[in-house]
Amino acid sequence: xxxxxxxxxxxxxxxxxxxxxxxxxxxxRGTFLDNPDLFSRFAQNLADxxxxxxxxxxxxxxxYEEAIHWPLLAGPGLYGATHPGxxxxxxxxxxxxxxFIYNSDCLYANPSKRVFAISDPPGITASARRLFExxxxxxxxxxxxxxxxxxxxxQTPPDEAATLSLVHVPEDRPDxxxxxxxxxxxxxxxxxxxxxxITLAGNPAFIGTPSARFEPEEITLSAGDFFILASDGILSIxxxxxxxxxxxxxxxxxxxxxxxxxxxxMSACNRHIEDRxxxxxxxxxxxxxxxxxxxxxxxxxxxxxxxxxxxxxGERQNL
Numbered sequence: 001x002x003x004x005x006x007x008x009x010x011x012x013x014x015x016x017x018x019x020x021x022x023x024x025x026x027x028x029r030g031t032f033l034d035n036p037d038l039f040s041r042f043a044q045n046l047a048d049x050x051x052x053x054x055x056x057x058x059x060x061x062x063x064y065e066e067a068i069h070w071p072l073l074a075g076p077g078l079y080g081a082t083h084p085g086x087x088x089x090x091x092x093x094x095x096x097x098x099x100f101i102y103n104s105d106c107l108y109a110n111p112s113k114r115v116f117a118i119s120d121p122p123g124i125t126a127s128a129r130r131l132f133e134x135x136x137x138x139x140x141x142x143x144x145x146x147x148x149x150x151x152x153x154x155q156t157p158p159d160e161a162a163t164l165s166l167v168h169v170p171e172d173r174p175d176x177x178x179x180x181x182x183x184x185x186x187x188x189x190x191x192x193x194x195x196x197x198i199t200l201a202g203n204p205a206f207i208g209t210p211s212a213r214f215e216p217e218e219i220t221l222s223a224g225d226f227f228i229l230a231s232d233g234i235l236s237i238x239x240x241x242x243x244x245x246x247x248x249x250x251x252x253x254x255x256x257x258x259x260x261x262x263x264x265x266m267s268a269c270n271r272h273i274e275d276r277x278x279x280x281x282x283x284x285x286x287x288x289x290x291x292x293x294x295x296x297x298x299x300x301x302x303x304x305x306x307x308x309x310x311x312x313x314g315e316r317q318n319l
Contacts, residue, residue: 017111017307019075024263026068026089026270032061035272037283042094057094064093068101071312072263073109077300078116079262080107082313085233085287086270105231105290106314108132111307113139114169118292119207119314120185120231121162128162129314131207136309145178149214153182153207161208165229168216169298177227177298178216182207186230188247192254193224197247226258226297233291236269262293 032038042054068089072081084103092101106128108117117135119128135152142148145168156162163183170176181187181202190197205212228250237249253264270287292313 023069025066077297080294082292087285087288102316105292110309117166127160156208161206188228229294233289236286
């Protein structure tokens with residue numbers, strides 16, 4: 001499903017359950033007027049003719065402010081967002097290579113089945129969205145999560161291969177969670193009370209690998225537990241501090257107000273960064289890749305919920 005307009009909240013209802021999808025601009029109003037140094041990396045060491053082309057492109061950039069958006073999903077025990085990546089979008093628009101922006105990342109939330117996932121395919125493609133559309137059909141038909149995922153793997157052509165990080169919290173076993181990781185997406189298990197966050201390991205094979213078999217791992221839950229699912233674009237959250245542990249960078253945004261975590265972490269991935277090319281300083285955006293995040297709090301997930309699956313991302317926005 002696709003929602004237009006960055007400045008409104010879309011309310012998605014099913015029975016007495018409501019989820020909100022809020023849209024935020026990739027570039028806020030005043031971004032380019034207030035930050036002319038963003039242009040300097042394109043202007044250095046170029047011939048006059050090339051500089052003229054980039055200057056003309058720069059003059060049009062204000063037209064992209066508040067024009068391209070990213071969605072954030074919020075509901076009981078669940079917060080998720082997918083972003084095309086600010087630097088990714090900026091370079092594309094400055095180069096004038098495309099008339100659209102593609103976010104290949106995709107997130108899936110199915111509150112009725114209590115299944116939550118993120119997928120990131122290689123390249124510019126909608127294969128992750130197709131993967132989640134297939135998973136949404138398979139879940140009601142399958143006896144177990146393991147069966148659903150392996151059927152999904154068998155039905156996914158190798159040229160549609162994509163990563164998958166997934167959390168399932170069975171309603172009849174609320175003290176357990178099943179987690180599955182395929183490919184190079186990321187999955188973290190944390191506890192708000194102890195301020196602990198660990199990275200979970202998985203199967204390096206992508207969904208769509210014919211020889212692969214996937215086995216969910218069972219985790220016993222404690223009070224205050226949460227899961228963070230992320231595409232590899234989350235690495236931008238460290239900014240210039242690439243030596244910083246990713247877990248530490250994420251925990252900086254777990255501040256006792258978990259409902260703000262996804263927005264805070266996503267904004268940090270795309271903030272302005274002071275960088276250097278050899279001895280020349282310049283300003284750039286973070287977010288050189290699509291980035292998606294899901295925060296799942298098992299204790300707060302709704303019970304007896306008939307809410308259908310929601311898919312965000314895996315599609316393009318026209319410029």
